[in-house]
Amino acid sequence: xxxxxxxxxxxxxxxVYFLLSIVCSSVVEMILTALKARGKLxxxxxxxxxxxxxxxxxxxESLGQAIMDxxxxxxxxxxxxxxxxxxxxxxxxxVLEKLTFDTNNPTSIANDLNTFIVKLQQTDILSVELKRAFxxxxxxxxxxxxxTSDKTISDIQIFRAKIxxxxxxxxxxxxxxxxxxxxxxxxxxxxxxxxxxxxxDSVNIAKYLYSNPEARAQVAAQAYKAAQDSTQSFNxxxxxxxxxxxxxxxxxxxxxxxxxxxxxxxKAALNQNLPFGWEATNFKELxxxxxxxxxxxxxxxxxxxxxxxxxxxxxxxxxxxNLRGTGSKPSSSAGADNTTSATPAVAPITVTVNSxxxxxxxx
Numbered sequence: 001x002x003x004x005x006x007x008x009x010x011x012x013x014x015x016v017y018f019l020l021s022i023v024c025s026s027v028v029e030m031i032l033t034a035l036k037a038r039g040k041l042x043x044x045x046x047x048x049x050x051x052x053x054x055x056x057x058x059x060x061e062s063l064g065q066a067i068m069d070x071x072x073x074x075x076x077x078x079x080x081x082x083x084x085x086x087x088x089x090x091x092x093x094x095v096l097e098k099l100t101f102d103t104n105n106p107t108s109i110a111n112d113l114n115t116f117i118v119k120l121q122q123t124d125i126l127s128v129e130l131k132r133a134f135x136x137x138x139x140x141x142x143x144x145x146x147x148t149s150d151k152t153i154s155d156i157q158i159f160r161a162k163i164x165x166x167x168x169x170x171x172x173x174x175x176x177x178x179x180x181x182x183x184x185x186x187x188x189x190x191x192x193x194x195x196x197x198x199x200x201d202s203v204n205i206a207k208y209l210y211s212n213p214e215a216r217a218q219v220a221a222q223a224y225k226a227a228q229d230s231t232q233s234f235n236x237x238x239x240x241x242x243x244x245x246x247x248x249x250x251x252x253x254x255x256x257x258x259x260x261x262x263x264x265x266x267k268a269a270l271n272q273n274l275p276f277g278w279e280a281t282n283f284k285e286l287x288x289x290x291x292x293x294x295x296x297x298x299x300x301x302x303x304x305x306x307x308x309x310x311x312x313x314x315x316x317x318x319x320x321x322n323l324r325g326t327g328s329k330p331s332s333s334a335g336a337d338n339t340t341s342a343t344p345a346v347a348p349i350t351v352t353v354n355s356x357x358x359x360x361x362x363x
Contacts, residue, residue, distance in 0.1 A: 005213070008220035011320045012209045013202070015223035016274065017305040018313035024194055024306050028186045036084065037182045043068060043082035045174055052125045054098060063098060063125050070094035088164035088171075095163065099123050099134075113142055113155040137162035184307075191306040198276045201298035202305070208275045219274070227314070227321040 032038070046064035053060045067073065068082045072090040100110040100119045110116050117138045120131060138159050145155035194200070209216040286292050305313075 005216065007320060007323060008216050009206070009209050011223040011317065012216055012219035013206060014313050014317045014320060015219060015226065016200070016205060017302070017308075018223075018226070018310055018317060020191075020194065020198075020200060020302065021306050021308070021310035021313055024187060024191045025310055027190045027194070028183065031186060031190070032182055033084075036081075038084040038178065039082045041174060041178055041182070042084065042086065045170070046082065049130065049170075050095075050126075052127065054125045055103060066098055067091070067094045070097070072097070088167045089160075091167050092160050092163045096160070098125065113138060113145075113159055116156070116159065117142075133166070134163065137166070187307060187309075188303070191303045195299055195302045195306065199278050199282065199299075200276060200302045201295060202301040203294050203298035204275055205298075205302075215274070223317055224321050227317045 043064075046068055047062055048064075050063035050067060052063050054063045054066050056066055069079055072094045073086045074083065096110070096116070100116065102108050110119055117135065120126075120135050120138060123131065126134065141155050141159035141162060144158050145151070209219065286295060
């Protein structure tokens with residue numbers, strides 16, 4: 001407890017929002033992984049950008065499909081289905097292999113930049129716009145190599161790096177599209193269901209913590225401990241779910257187990273004498289317009305708070321922790337064990353969420 005009840009109250013409410021966000025984000029990640037939403041969005045992008053036909057064996061298919069099925073990117077995904085993630089280097093290898101493949105001489109490969117330029121000029125499996133973009137990268141790579149006195153990398157490596165950068169930039173935009181189309185709507189639905197089922201009323205929670213100093217002190221102690229301790233963390237579990245490279249059965253099981261671990265740990269902290277759940281008396285108390293309005297407002301505020309995400313609340317919790325006068329956790333001296341910390345009065349839940357904006361490529 002900080003000695004400042006209002007700070008303890010704010011920290012407790014923020015901590016509740018943080019834990020509810022953990023629960024919802026874990027459920028959303030489990031759902032999207034089961035639906036293979038990332039892989040589907042990545043396949044949609046490949047088919048849209050690489051829509052020209054290419055000869056594969058005795059049949060023709062879109063270049064996007066050929067890239068998706070290429071041995072450099074397919075990983076363990078099923079044939080005809082996109083993995084949830086493609087590494088930029090592997091993507092570039094697959095694209096350049098398809099662009100330079102010669103059906104008359106299958107064993108020949110392009111081994112210099114000029115050959116790549118000729119192949120790009122002659123190919124008909126790229127749209128005109130994309131062909132011009134790749135040719136621009138090739139010309140820029142050639143000029144950059146000529147103007148470099150220290151020839152530590154080849155012109156082909158510079159060319160590949162430009163395509164890789166283009167792919168990474170495209171994946172960044174695709175990540176934003178993934179959030180807009182899948183993650184945010186799913187989070188809103190899950191948050192609404194979770195908050196209503198748990199009766200997580202912000203107004204009621206604030207009143208309860210304000211009028212119960214002991215409960216407020218316990219929740220605040222948990223909040224301060226979570227903000228200071230960065231060893232055992234939720235962010236490692238969440239990263240394990242979000243950065244998975246494929247949606248195999250084993251990976252799905254790992255994702256679900258990680259999500260369940262997050263949920264169970266958060267639920268354990270939420271059971272610290274907080275007014276969650278519905279009872280018969282809750283419905284009897286809803287007997288007036290302003291009381292009903294307060295209940296709706298309290299639930300709505302919690303839903304909107306959960307939508308902001310766990311990283312937002314974790315950053316805010318750190319700032320409130322510093323406000324109470326303890327300052328940031330000091331770094332340990334060389335050779336000292338920086339994972340130890342004083343034991344609080346109540347059993348702590350150790351949580352840390354990465355505050356950096358992430359989102360993975362559409363994988």
